[in-house]
Amino acid sequence: xxxxxxxxxxxxxxxxxxxxxxxxxxxxxxxxxxxxxxxxxxxxxxxxxxxxxxxxxxxxxxxxxxxxxxxxxxxxxxxxxxxxxxxxxxxxxxxxxxxxxxxxxxxxxxxxxxxxxxxxxxxxxxxxxxxxxxxxxxxxxxxxxxxxxxxxxxxxxxxxxxxxxxxxxxxxxxxxxxxxxxxxxxxxxxxxxxxxxxxxxxxxxxxxxxxxxxxxxxxxxxxxxxxxxxxxxxxxxxxxxxxxxxxxxxxxxxxxxxxxxxxxxxxxxxxxxxxxxxxxxxxxxxxxxxxxxxxxxxxxxxxxxxxxxxxxx
Numbered sequence: 001x002x003x004x005x006x007x008x009x010x011x012x013x014x015x016x017x018x019x020x021x022x023x024x025x026x027x028x029x030x031x032x033x034x035x036x037x038x039x040x041x042x043x044x045x046x047x048x049x050x051x052x053x054x055x056x057x058x059x060x061x062x063x064x065x066x067x068x069x070x071x072x073x074x075x076x077x078x079x080x081x082x083x084x085x086x087x088x089x090x091x092x093x094x095x096x097x098x099x100x101x102x103x104x105x106x107x108x109x110x111x112x113x114x115x116x117x118x119x120x121x122x123x124x125x126x127x128x129x130x131x132x133x134x135x136x137x138x139x140x141x142x143x144x145x146x147x148x149x150x151x152x153x154x155x156x157x158x159x160x161x162x163x164x165x166x167x168x169x170x171x172x173x174x175x176x177x178x179x180x181x182x183x184x185x186x187x188x189x190x191x192x193x194x195x196x197x198x199x200x201x202x203x204x205x206x207x208x209x210x211x212x213x214x215x216x217x218x219x220x221x222x223x224x225x226x227x228x229x230x231x232x233x234x235x236x237x238x239x240x241x242x243x244x245x246x247x248x249x250x251x252x253x254x255x256x257x258x259x260x261x262x263x264x265x266x267x268x269x270x271x272x273x274x275x276x277x278x279x280x281x282x283x284x285x286x287x288x289x290x291x292x293x294x295x296x297x298x299x300x301x302x303x304x305x306x307x308x309x310x311x312x313x
Contacts, residue, residue, distance in 0.1 A: 005109035006167030007160045010145065014074035014099035016059075016081060019067030022092040027068060030084065030213055031061070032194055034206035038063050043126050043137050045204035046070075047184070047194050048080065053217030054190040056080060058183050058197065058204070060145070062128055062137060067093070071145075074099065075186040103153035105146040105160060106172040113163035114144065126203060140179035140302075174264035177271045180301040182231050182261045187245035191259065195221050196275045198231040201305050225307065229258065229275050234286070234296040236263070236270040242288055249291045250280040257286070271299065 018027055024035045033046030043062040047055045057080050059072040072080070077097050084095055107113060114121050118131040127138040134156075135147040148156050160166075176183070182197035193214075194205050200222065207222060221227055236242070242263050247256035257280040263272035274296075280286065287293040 005164055006171060007105050007107045007110055007113070007146075007164045008167045008169055008172050009157075010071075010104040010106050010169070010172065012074060012169060013071050013104065014077035014097065015102050015104075016070045016072065016077050016084075017064075017067060017096050017098040017101075018070070018084075018088075018093055019065065019096075020091070020093035021066070023067035026088055026091040026093045027061075028209065029211065030087065032199065032205045032212065032214075032218065033061065033203075034209040035068070036209070037206070038068070039128075040130065041128050043128050045126075045181070045199065045202055047197075047199055047204060048084075049194070049212075049214030049218065050190055051214055053193045053214040053221070055184050055192050055194060055197070056083065056189055058199065060137065060139065062135065064135070069098065069102075069147075071104065073183065073185050076184065076189065079189075101150055103148050103150050103156065105156070106175075107144045107146055107160075107164065108167070108172070108175055109142050110144060110160075110164050111142075113160055114146065116163055117146075117159065119146075140175070140181065143175050143179065170264050173262060174266055174271060177233060177262060177264050177273050178302070180231065180233060180273065180303060182273050182275075185244040185262070187243060188259065188261065191245070192261075192275055193221060194218055195227050196229050196231065197261065198301075198303075198305065201303050222307065228279075229277050230305070231261065231273055231301075232276050232281050233299045233301050234272055234274055235266075235268075235299055236272060236288060236294055236296050238270060238288065238294040241265060241270060242272065246289055248274055248276060248296070249287050249289075249293070250277075250283060250285050251291060252283055252285070253277070253280060260288075272296075 059070040246260040258276035
């Protein structure tokens, strides 16, 4: 269904809000993305790292009102709030969990439905358009998020249903897998550096913005080119959908050569994103959970890695 038109509720994510006159300044020193690039018409992917460059969360961030909203895995909102508040003590910014204040829908091939709501969303990834209290964000070709105040949820759901069939969250996640957009979940928190999720290839890391937590490690990995693990897309024929963090193995290695990032069911089995050791991925003999587990097969990603282009951001 990821190839057809549908909408679904994005119930798996929550919304962390940072508001106040210092919101952007405060976040600029915390996140991998460049807050100067955000505008009323442009959003971004991004991450927050530890001092060692390991991702505590990944998110989509956009401007709203007097601050920023970050959509991330729901189970990460409270831990990120607690940790960020330690650094916001001397900042004129207020951090809150606004998950209950927003309803978010994912739309696949839903531009006509958006136009019916007064939202003419550009095709470019990360484009944002706003009208009638609604926000639409282009997250990848033909895929968009629709944000609205929670009190509009029922009416908006009914309106969308007149234009699009309702799908399920799996179909949306399958589209995310095919777009090659990894995501930090509770089970993979502090496991990856941003380049392991190819975050720099999809606009989520800026190498020109200056210092932020973990910046030295992230920059060194980019400029010295010593990354041994990165994100791959794979197909799997199995009966049980693998959870994030499930280890992957190869006969050429004595220990795990990677971990599942996200997975979704497809018409022919399953597709997933996983962080793998490059040499093991190139050998192609990859198995889920154990050396005797189901075999995985590499699929193409919709983008290429280009270090020279990535460091210009």
